[in-house]
Amino acid sequence: MxxxxxxxxxxxxxxxxxxxxxxxxxxxxxxxxxxxxxxxPERFYNKVDNQLRLNRKILKEYNKAGKAVVRQSILEGEGFDPKFFTHYWKNQKGDVYLFVYEYGFLRKKENGNDKFVLIKWQDYMKK
Incomplete structure (x- = not known):
């Protein structure tokens, strides 16, 4: 045989x-x-998952106090991509924060600079 x-x-x-x-x-x-x-070739799911994990890691690193303001160029230089997020929350002023798991960000323009306001998810945001 x-x-x-x-x-x-x-x-x-x-x-x-x-x-x-x-x-x-x-x-x-x-x-x-x-x-x-x-x-x-890397599967689409893996690309999304890897980017979400990287975004979360970066947001966590730059937001140790629960709230921070960071230049957009700094985060994006680390590999942050604001198009990848898990959910959003709209505050009473109408600002929409995008979240990567428990870390959120809001794009703002301050003194001609693009910045992100970073926050951490709070229980009152569930409503």
Missing amino acids: NRLQEECLNCGKKLTGRIDKKYCDPRCKSAHQYKVERER
Whole structure:
């Protein structure tokens, strides 16, 4: 009976044993699957999830006190992308804060500079 695969798909070593074997050992199987997965283009879901996580990390870093004002260029220089957010909250003045999980931001123009007002989610915002 002929083998389906003559050599290990990862290291190229000659295979022995079962005729449907593709890898010489579990380590080669894992290494090959990892390599194949890394060569695939990043899926849309992963791109969104990665950007949301990065945005949250940046907002958390620049908003340690619960409220802060930061230049837009500084956040965007760190990789922040305001198009990625999880939800929003509208205050009584009509300002719409965009949130990345528990960290929110509002775009403002102050003295000709684009800035973000950063806040943290509060219980009263649930209404």
